[in-house]
Amino acid sequence: MDRIIDWTARVIAAVAVATSVFMTGVILVSVVMRYIVGAPLAFGEELVGLAFAGIVFLMLPYCEYTGQNIRITLLVERYPPALRRVADAVARLLTAFFCLAFAWLSYDFTATSYQWEVRTLVANLIAWPWMAIMPVGMVLTVIVTLWLIRRPLNSSPTAGEIGDLDAMKLDPVESRP
Amino acid sequence: AENEWRMHMVISDTREEAKYVKEFVDEVNERSNGDLEITLYPSASLGIKDVDLIRILPPGNAVQAALIAPGYMARDVPELAYTIAFGSVPTRAKLVELYPLLHEIYGGIYARYDTVLLGFVSNQLSTVEVFCKEPINTLEELRSKKLRVSDKFSVDLWAKLGVSAQIIGQYDLYVAMSTGVVDCAQHLIGMSLDISLHEVAPYAAYITPYNVPPWGIVASKRAFDKLKPETQAMLFEVGEKIGLESAEPFLSGSHNDAISAEAIAAGVKVVEPFSEADQKAYRDAALEIWEAKMRSLGESATANYEKIHAMAH
Amino acid sequence: MIWLVILGGLGVIALTGVPVGIGLGLIGLVILHFLAGGAESLAVTAVWNVFTDATMSSVPAFIVMGELLLYSGLGRRVYSSMEPFFRRYPGGLLHTNIAVSTLFGSVAGSSTATAAAIGSVAYPVLAQKGYPRPAIVGSLAAGGTLGLLIPPSNTLLVYGATQNVSIGKLFVAGILPGILLALMFMGVIAFLASRNKDMALRDTRTVTLRQKLLGLVDVLPLIALFTIVIGSIVFGIATPTESAGVGVLAAILLGVVWGDLTLKLIWKSFVAGAVAFGAIGLVVVGALVLAQAISILGAPQQIITSISHSGLSATSVFFVIVAIYILLGCFFDGLSLLLMTTPLVYPLLTRLGFDPVWLGVMITVLIEIGMITPPVGMNLFVLSAISKNEVSLISASRASLPYFVVMLIAVVLFTTFPQIILFLPNLMSTL
Ligand code: NA
Numbered sequence: 001m002d003r004i005i006d007w008t009a010r011v012i013a014a015v016a017v018a019t020s021v022f023m024t025g026v027i028l029v030s031v032v033m034r035y036i037v038g039a040p041l042a043f044g045e046e047l048v049g050l051a052f053a054g055i056v057f058l059m060l061p062y063c064e065y066t067g068q069n070i071r072i073t074l075l076v077e078r079y080p081p082a083l084r085r086v087a088d089a090v091a092r093l094l095t096a097f098f099c100l101a102f103a104w105l106s107y108d109f110t111a112t113s114y115q116w117e118v119r120t121l122v123a124n125l126i127a128w129p130w131m132a133i134m135p136v137g138m139v140l141t142v143i144v145t146l147w148l149i150r151r152p153l154n155s156s157p158t159a160g161e162i163g164d165l166d167a168m169k170l171d172p173v174e175s176r177p
Numbered sequence: 178a179e180n181e182w183r184m185h186m187v188i189s190d191t192r193e194e195a196k197y198v199k200e201f202v203d204e205v206n207e208r209s210n211g212d213l214e215i216t217l218y219p220s221a222s223l224g225i226k227d228v229d230l231i232r233i234l235p236p237g238n239a240v241q242a243a244l245i246a247p248g249y250m251a252r253d254v255p256e257l258a259y260t261i262a263f264g265s266v267p268t269r270a271k272l273v274e275l276y277p278l279l280h281e282i283y284g285g286i287y288a289r290y291d292t293v294l295l296g297f298v299s300n301q302l303s304t305v306e307v308f309c310k311e312p313i314n315t316l317e318e319l320r321s322k323k324l325r326v327s328d329k330f331s332v333d334l335w336a337k338l339g340v341s342a343q344i345i346g347q348y349d350l351y352v353a354m355s356t357g358v359v360d361c362a363q364h365l366i367g368m369s370l371d372i373s374l375h376e377v378a379p380y381a382a383y384i385t386p387y388n389v390p391p392w393g394i395v396a397s398k399r400a401f402d403k404l405k406p407e408t409q410a411m412l413f414e415v416g417e418k419i420g421l422e423s424a425e426p427f428l429s430g431s432h433n434d435a436i437s438a439e440a441i442a443a444g445v446k447v448v449e450p451f452s453e454a455d456q457k458a459y460r461d462a463a464l465e466i467w468e469a470k471m472r473s474l475g476e477s478a479t480a481n482y483e484k485i486h487a488m489a490h
Numbered sequence: 491m492i493w494l495v496i497l498g499g500l501g502v503i504a505l506t507g508v509p510v511g512i513g514l515g516l517i518g519l520v521i522l523h524f525l526a527g528g529a530e531s532l533a534v535t536a537v538w539n540v541f542t543d544a545t546m547s548s549v550p551a552f553i554v555m556g557e558l559l560l561y562s563g564l565g566r567r568v569y570s571s572m573e574p575f576f577r578r579y580p581g582g583l584l585h586t587n588i589a590v591s592t593l594f595g596s597v598a599g600s601s602t603a604t605a606a607a608i609g610s611v612a613y614p615v616l617a618q619k620g621y622p623r624p625a626i627v628g629s630l631a632a633g634g635t636l637g638l639l640i641p642p643s644n645t646l647l648v649y650g651a652t653q654n655v656s657i658g659k660l661f662v663a664g665i666l667p668g669i670l671l672a673l674m675f676m677g678v679i680a681f682l683a684s685r686n687k688d689m690a691l692r693d694t695r696t697v698t699l700r701q702k703l704l705g706l707v708d709v710l711p712l713i714a715l716f717t718i719v720i721g722s723i724v725f726g727i728a729t730p731t732e733s734a735g736v737g738v739l740a741a742i743l744l745g746v747v748w749g750d751l752t753l754k755l756i757w758k759s760f761v762a763g764a765v766a767f768g769a770i771g772l773v774v775v776g777a778l779v780l781a782q783a784i785s786i787l788g789a790p791q792q793i794i795t796s797i798s799h800s801g802l803s804a805t806s807v808f809f810v811i812v813a814i815y816i817l818l819g820c821f822f823d824g825l826s827l828l829l830m831t832t833p834l835v836y837p838l839l840t841r842l843g844f845d846p847v848w849l850g851v852m853i854t855v856l857i858e859i860g861m862i863t864p865p866v867g868m869n870l871f872v873l874s875a876i877s878k879n880e881v882s883l884i885s886a887s888r889a890s891l892p893y894f895v896v897m898l899i900a901v902v903l904f905t906t907f908p909q910i911i912l913f914l915p916n917l918m919s920t921l
């Protein structure tokens with residue numbers, strides 16, 4: 001199960017990174033199109049917006065898994081170990097609760113769009129698959145945080161490198177130069 | 178009061194149309210005998226976006242009423258947005274003649290989403306201009322320029338006329354124009370002062386009437402159903418009265434004239450309008466795009482298109 | 491009641507160490523559910539609208555641009571070669587953060603984009619050079635705010651467009667206060683460094699002028715990069731948002747030609763950018779949910795209406811408004827705050843005789859202050875994420891405190907001497 005969680009967090013994150021590469025590409029093509037033919041991709045900005053939302057929600061499970069979220073640790077750092085464990089578990093539960101609630105609400109938002117056959121304004125893309133990234137990212141985050149509930153927040157297992165799918169072992173992210 | 182409503186409105190309370198909305202709210206509050214108290218939140222100060230209104234209104238819990246421009250509903254209810262499109266009605270008088278039919282059509286669509294159309298407020302702006310850095314008033318000249326528009330409908334429309342247009346947001350326009358990302362912009366002279374367009378593109382040439390549907394005063398059906406029958410009847414009555422009142426200055430163009438004069442005083446340089454032929458080419462293109470769009474939206478939209486087209490042309 | 495819920499929620503965030511974004515989002519959901527009649531579905535629409543409208547989309551690209559400079563080794567070389575020029579001043583290279591932010595702010599219209607662009611380049615290098623990490627983040631967070639004041643500015647654009655004030659005049663009005671604030675920030679750095687040896691990092695080795703000038707060759711790639719990014723905007727090739735994408739491409743080309751960039755390192759740059767951005771994204775989700783919850787209750791409108799009926803003098807009203815902006819700035823991101831408050835504050839203050847152009851610049855300064863105050867301080871989030879949490883949100887806000895104080899002094903200064911803001915725009919209208 002550890003391996004499945006690890007693998008999922010990394011694969012989803014890799015999709016997010018690929019999306020950000022794609023997003024940069026769309027911007028560049030749009031700029032070039034404007035420069036050469038005076039007309040950028042009409043749907044460029046819309047696609048960038050969708051990709052932007054996608055990146056955030058696809059990165060959430062990985063950020064939770066690797067403990068990279070922004071937190072205020074001023075007080076908890078000074079707790080005795082037993083209390084610290086309780087605080088960390090409570091924090092995980094709160095995280096799971098929020099993500100579950102947001103997953104439910106965003107699922108509803110997505111389902112309504114599916115039912116109404118909502119399309120994006122410029123490119124006329126079907127909207128719900130993009131919206132569905134919200135509940136999917138949130139549900140995966142719930143699974144990750146509940147799985148890690150007994151582990152301290154500050155020593156989360158560090159997933160292997162994103163995109164390096166062969167490296168299934170739990171080795172730390174290479175240090176920055 | 179027995180029922181307390183929050184009403185969302187995206188425009189600020191200094192906009193001409195807001196006067197009529199405030200009048201509606203004041204009269205309803207006064208005449209409801211304690212059954213209903215509406216609080217108006219201008220400038221979108223409730224923090225919600227028009228595009229979501231058709232999702233937010235039905236539960237009736239947070240926001241019970243709103244001033245809605247059908248054009249903003251394109252994502253969730255394209256039929257609302259395109260029932261009347263840019264250029265699809267030739268004159269202001271024709272548009273006002275269509276109001277009863279429009280009330281029926283829009284009311285029917287809103288009803289599908291558990292909302293009630295109480296009345297109209299006419300848009301007070303009535304002309305669309307092309308703003309450029311240099312005096313330009315022919316399609317021929319525009320073909321070698323980079324033109325900014327605000328939506329896909331206009332991109333398609335200008336494409337038919339051989340002009341490549343690009344979508345740039347309202348807030349990016351000033352910088353885009355001053356750095357030369359675009360040379361021209363399709364914009365209303367009545368709203369050009371808001372974004373200081375004259376500072377970067379002072380020359381304005383008239384191209385087409387701004388015949389968009391009136392704003393709708395729309396309520397949540399669930400909240401509406403809680404009102405006494407006499408309050409409900411009164412809401413429609415006040416709604417109709419405001420609709421008629423606001424249609425008058427729209428018809429005469431008095432507000433549009435006044436605000437154009439203000440714009441000219443501030444530095445907008447009005448050049449000769451586009452030629453009759455160019456204006457007609459624009460309207461023909463608009464009609465084509467409008468028809469295609471409405472037909473693509475299914476049976477009910479197609480039927481509405483045919484009704485409106487028959488009456489308007 | 492609502493403020494009680496917020497205070498309690500902040501307590502939970504501090505006591506449990508729950509991610510800030512989760513904590514803020516939970517407060518928002520509680521308010522939406524219990525105080526707004528079960529309107530929690532607004533949480534989703536608020537987030538979806540902001541995420542998809544492309545206003546923030548340059549942030550991830552600028553972070554990637556910084557990572558590319560880092561992985562290619564260009565970033566380090568640039569700062570090494572600039573160091574000899576700054577070694578004699580207390581605070582050393584920290585001053586470059588302000589200078590480069592000012593320069594970058596003259597093309598970018600956003601505070602967070604400026605903090606992301608400069609922060610992701612400067613932070614890793616300066617950290618490696620031994621500058622105290624919180625001090626680096628403090629200077630970057632403050633420097634980033636200059637992106638809003640120095641034209642172009644998204645805040646002034648939106649203010650001008652919604653209140654019908656000349657955008658040209660507003661832009662011109664931002665120049666002097668922007669430069670003045672930049673100088674005041676440098677003063678803060680010099681002051682702090684004179685009292686803290688760790689920050690001073692003075693180097694006594696002698697470097698000849700020849701060595702200095704030769705070293706400058708390493709600055710060329712960075713100059714080239716900023717020329718390309720800035721040039722793409724100035725020459726109308728790209729919008730400010732798109733310029734971030736141009737910057738990424740330019741950084742890749744420069745990194746491959748001049749640095750050690752490989753395909754693998756390019757991928758890693760995108761990974762690092764996405765991780766930092768995911769962390770920022772979660773906080774933004776929470777902040778947006780909370781902002782939506784507060785505004786759906788009409789809370790800001792109520793506060794400002796009660797002030798307008800209070801019968802206070804014009805100056806007192808203004809300083810009460812300042813206090814409200816600082817308070818609300820703790821909980822709202824800049825754009826939400828601006829859209830929510832200006833329609834209420836503008837008529838109130840202009841009726842009392844305050845100049846509309848002056849007011850626009852003042853509101854911009856107040857919104858800048860909100861960028862560096864916790865718990866919702868966008869620049870703090872961005873930089874904390876860029877530092878990979880080496881600098882926590884708390885120590886980032888503590889390090890920003892001196893700049894916060896200086897900005898408050900600036901508010902008083904600009905109120906006492908409105909000419910600082912109005913001199914240039916008035917000159918413009920007399921010409
Ligand atoms: Na700027």
Ligand code: NA
Binds near residue numbers: 819860863
């Ligand atoms: Na803040």
